[in-house]
Amino acid sequence: MSTDREIVVLGAGMHPWGKWGRNFVEYGVKAAQDALKDAGLAWQDIQFVAGADTIRNGYPGFVAGATFAQALGWTGVRISSSYAACASGSHAIASARAQILAGLCDVALVVGADAAPKGFFAPVGGDRPDDPDWVRFHVLGATNPAYFGLYARRRIDLYGASVEDFARVKVKNARNGLANPNARYRKAFTMEDVAASPIVCDPLRLMDICATSDGAAAVVLCSKEFAARHTTSPVRISAVSTVTPTFPSALIELPDIATDSSVAVAPHDLSFRASLAHAAYQEAGIGPEDLSLAEVYDLSTALELDWIEDLGICARGEAEKLLRDGATEITGRIPVNASGGLGSFGEAVPAQAIAQVCELTWQLRGEAGERQVSGATVGITANQGLFGHGSSIIVTR
Amino acid sequence: MTKDHKPVVPGWFTTSGEDFSLLGTRCTACGTVFFPRQETFCSNPACAGTEFAEVPLSRRGTVWSYTNAGYRPPAPFVSDPDAEWQPFTIIAVRLEAEGLIVLGQGAPGVGVDDLKVGVEVEIVPGVLYENDEHVYTTWNVRPVEVKA
Structure with missing residues (x-):
């Protein structure tokens, strides 16, 4: 069942879920660093960053790809930021996959992180009867x-x-x-x-x-050719x-x-x-x-x-x-x-x-x-x- | 002094006459009904319709499902934070003629034990909340009483 549309998960990392009361960027950086370590790569090796957005942490949350790239240290890497409600993480993965399958990059980092409020999720402020x-x-x-x-x-x-x-x-x-x-x-x-x-x-x-939680997860994704140089047992x-x-x-x-x-x-x-x-x-x-x-x-x-x-x-x-x-x-x-x-x-x-x-x-x-x-x-x-x-x-x- | 009655959203239900009903729109090209009302473009991907007629929705339907609010919902829901919380029901009603399911709060006094998937319900006028100037009106759902 191997197809030519596959990519490889070279590394995975997470920040534990909880109510930690800190900035979501901290969680995302920890998850990203763990994923890079798991992949055996350095941050400078990453050619594309796909961030999954949060709408509950102000402007930095809307531009998650840039936020994490800046936090890890600007390297001139290309970025994207995806918002798709609960599927934001998957849309970020889809964004990175498209770059890899199109041959525009070999290896990408995908990061999603949130710091969540307590209780029911509520809509953002203002009177909006059209929403x-x-x-x-x-x-x-x-x-x-x-x-x-x-x-x-x-x-x-x-x-x-x-x-x-x-x-x-x-x-x-x-x-x-x-x-x-x-x-x-x-x-x-x-x-x-x-x-x-x-x-x-x-x-x-x-x-x-x-419940609603704080937490972060990251994966390093790459082409099958790139993976062949880094692992003998790829998960695709x-x-x-x-x-x-x-x-x-x-x-x-x-x-x-x-x-x-x-x-x-x-x-x-x-x-x-x-x-x-x-x-x-x-x-x-x-x-x-x-x-x-x-x-x-x-x-x-x-x-x-x-x-x-x-x-x-x-x-x-x-x-x-x-x-x-x-x-x-x-x-x-x-x-x-x-x-x-x-x-x-x-x-x-x-x-x-x-x-x-x-x-x-x-x-x-x-x-x-x-x-x-x-x-x-x-x-x-x-x-x-x-x-x-x-x-x-x-x-x- | 009587307070002004205002619909919580203008145009979503009738405010005069004997026959209370929700108001939707119907695409004059394909016949699709919209609630909340749609008036500029048709969401049927096979239809290019741009004209819509207002239509009253069926006043009776069947329960698709139901639940209640055991906790006070957050704003923009309006409630008195000092009053003891009284759960209200939320009922999903299947309207056969329109081929859609619409949500409504249960009428006061309607609890989850009064409901079952498939039973007949009617859409009736109700009050959502009031403040010093206005009574904000809405639609409620209640089981159709079995006449003896």
Whole structure:
């Protein structure tokens, strides 16, 4: 399944997730330096920097590529900065990949970092009735977890899921996160702990919903030719899917207060989330049956179950059975969120999709320690954010 | 003194007459309905329509899903920070004729236990918040009462 569109992850690095109270640039520099060290390269070797933007840290956050390049020391390197909500990290990877595959550079550094406020994400200031993100807060009080609550309720009413199933996801991911030095919450949770936490958006409780975190992740990406001079066991990126929804988008998605109308055009067979994975599989020339593991965007526990189906790992309504049977455990048939997922990390928006690739890189190299998935050769990431953004990346060995 | 009633967003729902309804627009070329209203370009990629007619949306639909706000949402949501927080429901309503799903707050007194995916609901007038000068009106959603 090797294609001529592949690139190599030569190095991966992260700054641990947490609430550290420092400037996001510090986290990004640490992750970048770790990724460079892991790749065996010096900063001066980098020919292109792709920054993943944060919108919560002022101007430097909007120009992340320049911000990190300046912090590491101007070298005249070429840069890009990408904002794509929760998929910003993947868009930065896509930007670097395009440069490498076009032959414009051999080796690139991708960095995403955030310092996040406490509590619910809220829109940026000002009265903006033309901005759907403002409208949903002002007119409906619909926070991000409200949308997660709507999706979770569908699983209960349509598929017979239970709140205990959702708690099982938290217990599993917390257990996985115990073995991850970069995770924020390295603490075991029980079903009772989840049940005792307050309702945020029915049926979801506080322990079902991911927090907002500080953190940073970086990867060094290069051409296969460049990699051949630096490693004998390359981990490759075989697909980067960043497709938009297809009109009419028929599921209610953040931050919209209504879906597209399907009176004139019938909705596509695949939901937006499923189409993200579908495009990645097509690009890599593989299918869900080839996966060793998956890192999915568990903004809520119930959303992990949606993703398992969106990735085609099982049919609609069957993810709870996989979970209950232990198939998604690290020792199971298809481990999901071996890293501990967002449940153990909290979300550091522009770093998160890059962190998913870091985890797959370490897993495919066999360097994941106690959370190692035995014999992992193919991994997929999945992620979705506001305004039609999402991504799915396939990493192979 | 009675306060002025103002719609929270002008033009999104009727403010007079007996039949309260949400107001959308329909592309006169392809028939796609838009809510919130779209009036200058059509988002159907196969349509070049530029003319839109205002249309009232169906007053009844079915519950696609529902949740509630267990915590006070941040600004620009308006609420009295000194008042004890009372959760409200958020209901996603499927409107068959328009082929779309629209969100609304549940009417006062409607809790998650009153709802189920698939049950029939209606869209009714409601109050979002008030200040010293104005009562800001909105739309609410409530289950259609079963008549004996």
